[in-house]
Amino acid sequence: MRTTFLDTLMQQARIDDRIYLITPDLGFSVLEKFRDEFPKRFLNAGIAEQNAVGVASGLALSGKIVYVYSIVPFVTMRCFEQIRIDVAYMNTNVRLVGVGAGLSYGPQGATHHAIEDIAIMRALPNMTVCAPGDPLEVRELTNASFYHQGPMYIRLGKNNEPQIHSPGTKISLGKAIEVTKGDDLVLITTSNTLELGLKWVKEWDEQNVKVRLISMPTVKPIDVEMINKIIEEGLPILTLEEHNIVGGLGSAVAEIVAESEKKIKFKRIGLPDVYSHYVGSQDFLREKLGLVRPSI
Numbered sequence: 336m337r338t339t340f341l342d343t344l345m346q347q348a349r350i351d352d353r354i355y356l357i358t359p360d361l362g363f364s365v366l367e368k369f370r371d372e373f374p375k376r377f378l379n380a381g382i383a384e385q386n387a388v389g390v391a392s393g394l395a396l397s398g399k400i401v402y403v404y405s406i407v408p409f410v411t412m413r414c415f416e417q418i419r420i421d422v423a424y425m426n427t428n429v430r431l432v433g434v435g436a437g438l439s440y441g442p443q444g445a446t447h448h449a450i451e452d453i454a455i456m457r458a459l460p461n462m463t464v465c466a467p468g469d470p471l472e473v474r475e476l477t478n479a480s481f482y483h484q485g486p487m488y489i490r491l492g493k494n495n496e497p498q499i500h501s502p503g504t505k506i507s508l509g510k511a512i513e514v515t516k517g518d519d520l521v522l523i524t525t526s527n528t529l530e531l532g533l534k535w536v537k538e539w540d541e542q543n544v545k546v547r548l549i550s551m552p553t554v555k556p557i558d559v560e561m562i563n564k565i566i567e568e569g570l571p572i573l574t575l576e577e578h579n580i581v582g583g584l585g586s587a588v589a590e591i592v593a594e595s596e597k598k599i600k601f602k603r604i605g606l607p608d609v610y611s612h613y614v615g616s617q618d619f620l621r622e623k624l625g626l627v628r629p630s631i
Contacts, residue, residue, distance in 0.1 A: 336491040337365055337434050339470040343477040344402065348373055351481065355401045357391050359384045362404050362434075384414035388429070392421035395428045400481065406440065407433035407449030407490065411456060422486045423459040430480050430487045431456075436466070436527045437577025437606070438620045439493045445610045449490070453526075454582025456488040457555040463508065464555040466490040466584075468529025469499040472552040475506035483508065492527040499529055499550070511558040517545035520600075520631070521565050524575040525551040525584045528626075532575050535628045544631050554584055562591045571600035577626065580605040604629065 345368065348354040356369050357378045370377040380387035384405065391401040403410055410433045411418070422429045433452060440447035457464045465480075465487060467473040473491065480487055499514060506512060511523070515536050524532035529550050536546045547570070551558065565572060572592065574585040585603030592601050606624050613623045621627070 336467065336470060336473045336496055337494055339473045340432065340477055340489070340491060341365060341369060343474050345369055345372065347478070347481050348376065351400070352376070353398060353400045354481075355391075355394055355399050357387050357401060357403045359387045359403075359405050359409060361406060361409070366404065384409055385417045388414045388417040388431075389421055391429045392417070392425060392427050396425065400428050400430070402430045402432050404432045404434070406435045406447060407452050408447060411449075411452045411488065415455065418486075419459060423461045426461045426485050428484065428486070430489060432489045432491065434491045434493060436490050436492050438611075438617045438624075439527065441615055441617045441620045444614055445612075448611060450577075450579045450606050450610075451582070452488070452490060453554055453576075453578050453584065454586070457582075457587065459486075461485050462555065463487045463553070464490070465508070465553050466526035467552045468524070468526055468550050469496055471498055471500045471502070471504060472506055472512075472529075472550070476508065476552060479508045490526055496527070497530060499533055506552065509553045509556045509558060511561040512550045512552070514548040514550055515546065517547040518570065519545045520571040520573060521547045521549060522573045522575060523549045523551055523562075523584065523588060525554055526576065526578070528575050528577050531577075531621075531626075535575075538628060539631060542631070551584060554587055557587050557591070559591055562588060563595065566592060566595045566597050566599055569597075569599055571602075573602050573604055573629075575604045576606075577621070578605055579608055581608050602629075 576584040
């Protein structure tokens with residue numbers, strides 16, 4: 336995902352000199368291409384995330400489109416007050432780009448796990464929250480970010496994720512995508528669990544359970560129309576995310592289900608409301624924290 340993001344950013348930077356990229360001393364082996372081609376529009380702010388966001392906001396208020404790139408917890412939480420005031424309150428064209436969604440940085444421990452970011456970012460007025468699940472979603476949402484007015488948070492996995500969607504699939508801000516068809520139940524997922532969700536759907540299909548997989552690459556604004564359509568069909572809904580069960584995609588969908596006043600079966604699947612004391616690979620942590628396919 337991060338390679339697709341950078342390649343897409345550089346393509347636009349070649350034709351739009353408003354694009355700037357700032358990093359708080361991260362992105363090595365990823366951002367050098369941008370630095371070398373656009374040295375006057377690249378800034379390594381050092382290990383000073385608050386300053387990075389403040390500089391980004393100032394540039395944005397001067398008419399620039401500014402991307403701040405770091406590991407998710409550092410770009411969303413270490414500098415949260417600056418994001419709230421300088422970015423969200425001021426409604427600036429700053430794009431916070433976090434790499435390492437969920438448990439992607441499993442071996443680095445809880446300091447690097449990204450399990451609260453969607454909840455935190457979607458609580459901010461003016462903030463658009465994007466959580467692409469494959470390289471095509473990354474490319475199209477990055478393209479949309481060049482023209483969107485107001486702040487954005489873009490949550491990326493790491494790299495080498497497979498492309499789930501077929502070429503030409505329409506992907507737009509605020510819109511869900513139907514990946515598979517099925518009328519037994521609906522699985523709504525986002526970010527780096529899109530691949531896992533598709534795996535589950537294929538396993539259910541072997542049991543003759545037909546599941547409709549929905550990708551939700553924009554968590555805020557969420558596709559209310561799509562969710563209400565599913566509710567009207569009366570289909571059971573599962574949500575799947577590599578994020579705390581509190582405040583993320585499942586919570587966003589639950590709000591719509593509750594306000595619909597319709598009686599449907601609904602269940603959230605996510606990470607338990609705890610910090611992991613396990614250290615290991617992403618797959619190891621998923622199993623230990625119970626992110627496993629439920630029996631239908």
